[in-house]
Amino acid sequence: MTDRYAVIGHPISHSKSPLIHKMFAEQTGQDISYEAIEAPLHGFASKIEELIAQGYKGCNVTVPFKNHALHLARTRSIPESVAYCQAANTLSFQGDIVALDNTDGIGIFRDIEKNHGVTLTNKRILLLGAGGASQGVVFPLLDRNPASLAIANRTMAKAHSIKALVERHRGVRKSPVNALEFNDLAGKQFDILINATSVGLTDSELPLPHGIFAPGALAYDMMYGRETPFMKFAREQGAAVVADGLGMLVEQAAEAFFIWRGVRPDTAPVLAALRG
Ligand code: NDP
Numbered sequence: 378m379t380d381r382y383a384v385i386g387h388p389i390s391h392s393k394s395p396l397i398h399k400m401f402a403e404q405t406g407q408d409i410s411y412e413a414i415e416a417p418l419h420g421f422a423s424k425i426e427e428l429i430a431q432g433y434k435g436c437n438v439t440v441p442f443k444n445h446a447l448h449l450a451r452t453r454s455i456p457e458s459v460a461y462c463q464a465a466n467t468l469s470f471q472g473d474i475v476a477l478d479n480t481d482g483i484g485i486f487r488d489i490e491k492n493h494g495v496t497l498t499n500k501r502i503l504l505l506g507a508g509g510a511s512q513g514v515v516f517p518l519l520d521r522n523p524a525s526l527a528i529a530n531r532t533m534a535k536a537h538s539i540k541a542l543v544e545r546h547r548g549v550r551k552s553p554v555n556a557l558e559f560n561d562l563a564g565k566q567f568d569i570l571i572n573a574t575s576v577g578l579t580d581s582e583l584p585l586p587h588g589i590f591a592p593g594a595l596a597y598d599m600m601y602g603r604e605t606p607f608m609k610f611a612r613e614q615g616a617a618v619v620a621d622g623l624g625m626l627v628e629q630a631a632e633a634f635f636i637w638r639g640v641r642p643d644t645a646p647v648l649a650a651l652r653g
Pocket of ligand 1: 509532574575583600
């Protein structure tokens with residue numbers, strides 16, 4: 378019998394996840410279906426209960442419900458990937474159990490290290506933005522032992538709160554995290570710059586100083602679908618590698634597929650097909 382999965386969001390019609398999971402299923406011979414379902418803004422929990430009653434095996438969760446998903450856990454333990462960032466993007470339904478995972482962090486580090494061939498270890502990383510996406514990737518990035526991890530955000534309180542979260546879990550002395558204002562960036566250089574703000578959605582620019590990209594730097598925008606002003610600026614400033622977030626999307630989906638099916642799909646042909 379075909380096992381049913383879905384991605385739940387609001388809005389959701391733009392989602393590439395059904396296509397990605399269809400390609401994973403064809404590649405691995407798994408008998409699954411996967412659809413995009415829009416939940417009303419205040420109806421996420423009841424939509425999940427509906428899916429469980431209908432026999433779905435799991436779902437992905439996207440904007441704006443990743444934090445809401447946390448309240449649905451019916452399991453003994455919540456993994457660190459979820460507990461640290463207080464958000465989940467992958468739910469598995471097994472009888473009465475609702476297990477949570479967050480695969481965004483694994484998605485970005487696999488894309489950077491495997492697909493772009495750039496190691497995170499010992500690098501000076503700058504994370505731009507302190508919203509849900511930043512919070513989701515901070516701990517997996519730290520697991521790669523970068524030399525430092527600076528977080529710059531328009532609203533400083535949010536950057537400070539991620540710094541405090543890391544210090545709570547890792548200890549103040551072991552934390553390489555620094556919270557910065559955009560004004561503080563002048564004169565500094567980084568090896569890996571990750572744009573986790575949503576400015577690209579409106580084609581707005583971030584106030585980044587010239588010379589911020591160290592020789593050989595990677596500029597990574599979590600947004601995908603078109604070249605953002607951040608990516609354009611990075612090219613003009615001589616960043617060695619400029620990447621969008623499509624690979625992160627495919628890698629986080631592959632991890633969710635693995636959690637559900639126990640089979641790891643090959644992401645390269647899927648990414649190539651999406652780019653083609
Ligand atoms: P949030 O709404 O949680 O956070 C938005 C962030 O952008 C905040 O840090 C906000 O700053 C900042 N921001 C928004 N407008 C501006 C502006 N004009 N100037 C400076 N900063 C601004 O969004 P998410 O964290 O969930 O998502 C961020 C981006 O990452 C989106 O583009 C999303 O599509 C992408 N993403 C991609 C994924 C992938 O798989 N490729 C996965 C997850 C997210 P402030 O705090 O000051 O408001």
